[in-house]
Amino acid sequence: MSSENVRFTDFKSDKQPTWCPGCGDFGTMNGMMKGLAETGNSPDDTFVVAGIGCSGKIGTYMRSYALHGVHGRALPVGTGAKLANPDLEVMVAGGDGDGYSIGAGHFVHAVRRNVDITYVVMDNRIYGLTKGQASPTSRPDFETSTSPDGPKQPPVNPLALAMAAGGSFIAQSFSSDALRHQEIVQEAIEHDGFSLVNTFSPCVTFNDVDTYDYFRDSLVDLSEDDDYDRHDYDQAKDAILDADKEYMGVLYQDEDSTPYHEAHGVTENMSEIPDGAPDGATDLVREFY
Amino acid sequence: MHDDLNWAIGGEAGDGIASTGKIFAQALSRAGRHVFTSKDFASRIRGGYTAYKVRTSVDQVQSVVDRLDILIALTERTVDENLDELHENSVVIYDGDRTEFSDFEAPGEVTGLDVPLKDLAEDAGGAIMRNIVALGAVCAVADFPIENLDESLEKRFGGKGESIVENNKQAARLGAEYVEENYDDEGPRYSLETTDEDYVLLNGDEAIGMGAIAAGCRFYAGYPITPATDVMEYLTGRIEQFGGHVVQAEDELAAINMALGAARAGARSMTATSGPGIDLMAETFGLVATSETPLVVANVMRSGPSTGMPTKQEQGDLNMMLKGGHGEIPRFVVAPTSVAECFHKTVEAFNLAEKYQLPVYLTADLSMAVTERTYPPEEFDMDEVEIDRGKLVDEDDISTWQNEKDQFKPHAVTADGISPRAVPGTEGGVHMSTGLEHDELGRRTEDTDVRVEQVDKRYQKVDTAREREDFDYREFGDSDADNLVISWGSNEGTLVEALGYLDEDDPDVRVVSVPYIFPRPDLTEEVEAADQVVVVEANATGQFADVIEHDVLERVDRINKYDGVDFKADELAGEITETLA
Numbered sequence: 001m002s003s004e005n006v007r008f009t010d011f012k013s014d015k016q017p018t019w020c021p022g023c024g025d026f027g028t029m030n031g032m033m034k035g036l037a038e039t040g041n042s043p044d045d046t047f048v049v050a051g052i053g054c055s056g057k058i059g060t061y062m063r064s065y066a067l068h069g070v071h072g073r074a075l076p077v078g079t080g081a082k083l084a085n086p087d088l089e090v091m092v093a094g095g096d097g098d099g100y101s102i103g104a105g106h107f108v109h110a111v112r113r114n115v116d117i118t119y120v121v122m123d124n125r126i127y128g129l130t131k132g133q134a135s136p137t138s139r140p141d142f143e144t145s146t147s148p149d150g151p152k153q154p155p156v157n158p159l160a161l162a163m164a165a166g167g168s169f170i171a172q173s174f175s176s177d178a179l180r181h182q183e184i185v186q187e188a189i190e191h192d193g194f195s196l197v198n199t200f201s202p203c204v205t206f207n208d209v210d211t212y213d214y215f216r217d218s219l220v221d222l223s224e225d226d227d228y229d230r231h232d233y234d235q236a237k238d239a240i241l242d243a244d245k246e247y248m249g250v251l252y253q254d255e256d257s258t259p260y261h262e263a264h265g266v267t268e269n270m271s272e273i274p275d276g277a278p279d280g281a282t283d284l285v286r287e288f289y
Numbered sequence: 290m291h292d293d294l295n296w297a298i299g300g301e302a303g304d305g306i307a308s309t310g311k312i313f314a315q316a317l318s319r320a321g322r323h324v325f326t327s328k329d330f331a332s333r334i335r336g337g338y339t340a341y342k343v344r345t346s347v348d349q350v351q352s353v354v355d356r357l358d359i360l361i362a363l364t365e366r367t368v369d370e371n372l373d374e375l376h377e378n379s380v381v382i383y384d385g386d387r388t389e390f391s392d393f394e395a396p397g398e399v400t401g402l403d404v405p406l407k408d409l410a411e412d413a414g415g416a417i418m419r420n421i422v423a424l425g426a427v428c429a430v431a432d433f434p435i436e437n438l439d440e441s442l443e444k445r446f447g448g449k450g451e452s453i454v455e456n457n458k459q460a461a462r463l464g465a466e467y468v469e470e471n472y473d474d475e476g477p478r479y480s481l482e483t484t485d486e487d488y489v490l491l492n493g494d495e496a497i498g499m500g501a502i503a504a505g506c507r508f509y510a511g512y513p514i515t516p517a518t519d520v521m522e523y524l525t526g527r528i529e530q531f532g533g534h535v536v537q538a539e540d541e542l543a544a545i546n547m548a549l550g551a552a553r554a555g556a557r558s559m560t561a562t563s564g565p566g567i568d569l570m571a572e573t574f575g576l577v578a579t580s581e582t583p584l585v586v587a588n589v590m591r592s593g594p595s596t597g598m599p600t601k602q603e604q605g606d607l608n609m610m611l612k613g614g615h616g617e618i619p620r621f622v623v624a625p626t627s628v629a630e631c632f633h634k635t636v637e638a639f640n641l642a643e644k645y646q647l648p649v650y651l652t653a654d655l656s657m658a659v660t661e662r663t664y665p666p667e668e669f670d671m672d673e674v675e676i677d678r679g680k681l682v683d684e685d686d687i688s689t690w691q692n693e694k695d696q697f698k699p700h701a702v703t704a705d706g707i708s709p710r711a712v713p714g715t716e717g718g719v720h721m722s723t724g725l726e727h728d729e730l731g732r733r734t735e736d737t738d739v740r741v742e743q744v745d746k747r748y749q750k751v752d753t754a755r756e757r758e759d760f761d762y763r764e765f766g767d768s769d770a771d772n773l774v775i776s777w778g779s780n781e782g783t784l785v786e787a788l789g790y791l792d793e794d795d796p797d798v799r800v801v802s803v804p805y806i807f808p809r810p811d812l813t814e815e816v817e818a819a820d821q822v823v824v825v826e827a828n829a830t831g832q833f834a835d836v837i838e839h840d841v842l843e844r845v846d847r848i849n850k851y852d853g854v855d856f857k858a859d860e861l862a863g864e865i866t867e868t869l870a
Contacts (some may be wrong), residue, residue, distance in 0.1 A: 007520075014694070015732065026796075027436060034807065044713070044714065044715065044716050044717070044718070044719060045556065045713065045714055046713070047553070047713045048721075049550070059721045059722060060723075060732055061724070062539040063719060064526065064719060064721075065553075065712075065713035065718075065719055065721070066693060066720075066721035066722070067549075067550070067553050067721065067722055067723070067727065068721060068723035069549070069573075069576055069724060070546075070572050070573055070576050070724055072542075073542055073543070073546040073573060075543075075554070076510075076538065076542070076546035076547045076550065077453035077546045077547070078550060078551055079536070079543075079547050079548035079550060080508065080510060080536075080546065080547035080548060080549060080550025080551035080552075080553075080554070080558070081550035081551060081553055081554040081713070082550075082554075083508065083534055083536065083547075084507070084508050084550070084551035084552075084554035084555065084556035084558065085420065085554040085555065085556070085712075085713065085714060088554060088713050093777075105540065106542075106543055106546075107801070108539075109538075109543065110537040117844070126415045132296060138604060148658075153455065153486065172852055191676075205536040214351035216380070224457060234349060246322065249510035264534065266534050268532045269555075269714070270508055270555070270556035271532065271549065271554060271556050271712050271714070272553025272555075273507065273557060273676060273678075274505065274676065274678050275675070276671070276672070276674050276675060276676060277502075277503040277504075277672075278502065278503075278505065278531045278532075280530065280531070281499075281503050281531075281671040281674070282671045284499045284503075284527065285305075285489060285666050285669045285671070286489075286666070287501070288489035288490055288491045288495070288666075289318075289319065289487065289488075289489055289666075
């Protein structure tokens with residue numbers, strides 16, 4: 001399919017989402033679809049991976065090649081797909097539970113590896129699909145069915161985790177700010193390396209603290225700050241570790257980082273193979289003389 | 290049969306035991322002798338004892354035996370560890386300057402040859418070459434022309450420069466000369482005949498790796514684990530030459546999911562691990578099967594459970610591979626029976642995975658994985674390798690598999706259970722796949738009819754494979770014998786050699802070696818025709834024996850329900866009545 005004629009609705013499936021009315025995931029997904037279309041991708045060449053949770057359903061509602069995998073392992077699947085066929089646009093979607101709890105180990109290593117994929121985390125600071133338990137990004141005093149007095153532990157700071165792991169593109173967006181979210185996703189797609197977009201995607205059913213109003217009132221948009229330089233590591237570090245404010249925008253980008261495919265020379269589409277053993281295979285036997 | 294020589298070198302870990310053993314094994318192989326090697330780790334005493342054993346003959350050798358003819362003992366303990374295997378004609382080579390054999394009470398007439406390994410090595414250029422001096426001494430004892438060592442020394446040390454190679458050659462010669470000069474009255478104790486044959490020498494892990502490349506595997510993700518790491522190390526640096534890549538994942542969960550991602554993208558993809566890793570991979574293995582993704586998972590078994598005995602042999606994972614994981618999924622289990630079969634069955638595993646779009650366990654066991662064995666190179670004929678990618682569809686025939694809304698059906702219900710497969714990048718093939726139960730389009734469903742249809746479709750692939758493939762067994766011994774001995778995995782070679790030890794007075798035996806565990810050959814007739822049936826396997830409970838008994842027993846009828854709806858009393862009453870009628 002010629003990517004010139006692709007519209008964002010081409011990335012939309014005919015399946016109606018079963019997310020709760022008003023769920024932040026609608027806006028998050030729309031921005032992903034628009035970002036993919038705007039960057040010249042087509043559904044035929046796009047591979048979307050999702051894990052488990054409300055976020056995991058996204059592959060059903062989008063139209064592209066997709067795998068809805070097991071809980072917490074979406075990043076390794078995306079990594080394998082991208083390395084096997086670098087021509088694919090690989091987008092991994094997940095929630096805060098999928099990415100920062102059960103999949104936290106993979107998250108850190110995916111950041112380190114710097115494979116050229118985009119990771120959009122629909123962060124609603126709650127476990128929605130299982131009807132309201134604390135997530136790794138829940139506030140310490142957030143009362144839930146499994147934490148009646150709050151989890152009493154600091155939330156994970158995913159942006160700091162990414163920075164500590166050597167992240168080359170660290171961003172945060174808000175599903176309700178459709179234009180900014182889409183712009184940030186687009187930049188993430190265009191970044192040559194691993195891109196994290198932590199997207200606040202409010203749960204209207206189970207989270208009455210981290211609401212649309214909360215994010216609308218509290219988020220500071222870095223694009224409006226002329227003094228903020230996303231390439232400045234120290235400035236980014238301060239913003240990411242700021243205990244008083246939460247930011248929206250691309251907090252850090254290292255455009256000189258070496259993406260995995262360059263570091264390892266992985267550039268070929270591996271799906272095509274000959275009808276017999278590859279040329280030169282007999283040399284492998286000779287090695288054993 | 291017994292015209293073989295059994296040799297070993299033993300010492301502490303770090304003494305260069307394995308590399309010295311490999312040099313000797315290669316020299317024998319290059320001299321046209323068959324070789325079978327094994328590695329021996331600490332057994333009776335805790336600590337760093339390690340040994341490398343070589344059995345060699347001009348005929349095929351495919352097992353270890355309990356006899357040692359020549360032993361290089363770098364430590365006293367090496368002798369202790371091997372006392373049972375020494376006999377009156379055994380020769381022990383040791384360095385009296387390093388090792389006090391004060392309590393070396395040799396059994397019978399074992400000959401101890403004190404050779405100043407370290408001093409002679411220093412004469413040749415460095416003490417580090419003392420093992421090579423010992424190899425030279427072995428050449429003298431075994432009447433094996435010293436020149437035969439040269440090529441393997443070049444292979445081992447070529448990268449370090451010519452002078453290193455020359456020093457090693459000199460070290461070997463000094464060892465041989467010392468024995469000839471100081472113990473010449475006794476002459477060589479053994480004679481290692483050479484032939485004009487050219488053999489290759491490799492182990493099971495290497496054969497799996499080579500088979501994977503031959504089969505077009507281009508993506509490997511793995512996490513290091515004994516004894517499967519050799520597969521990953523083999524592929525690293527080689528698969529890249531064929532446009533492939535190896536990823537060292539952060540854990541086995543990541544490894545199988547990366548391999549799955551690559552397979553979804555259309556690459557022939559694999560991971561290899563051992564028991565603990567197989568356990569970790571179980572959840573994703575179910576996803577691979579449910580999403581109908583072709584994937585080869587090599588399980589190089591070691592002794593379990595839990596961390597078990599990581600460097601010891603066992604065939605204990607059969608139940609896990611056949612039944613492991615929640616829910617019910619079709620999976621194939623292929624178990625090569627020799628080092629060469631590790632190559633052939635790996636190629637076949639990739640074809641099976643793609644033809645039937647499911648995960649294939651390719652299982653070797655530790656002794657086969659780390660055992661080096663010689664073969665004529667023709668055994669690994671790359672021209673014989675055939676690739677069958679099954680129902681992989683391209684743009685041209687994609688419309689055949691679309692519904693009226695031009696949506697591709699990756700889980701289309703077909704007579705043979707096999708659906709078309711379109712990989713990303715294929716125009717018109719856009720689809721999702723999921724671990725949720727799904728319809729033909731790959732979309733979540735809880736519709737009872739669709740659920741049953743998809744389960745049946747997935748299992749239909751097993752029946753189709755049974756019809757189309759030749760899942761046969763390998764047979765040895767007397768095919769008309771009254772007694773049947775059944776084996777799987779690496780026991781085959783040992784059993785074949787064991788037949789040679791049976792006398793006329795012993796029971797007659799037919800050996801059936803089964804490389805296909807699931808789907809497997811139907812052994813009902815063979816079992817029923819035999820007076821006695823014995824299953825040989827390296828585990829405590831007889832996991833394959835259970836399988837054989839299961840196949841032969843037909844006593845139980847079944848009522849099954851798997852549409853997600855509870856049994857209902859009236860419905861069940863009807864079904865029971867019908868079944869018992």
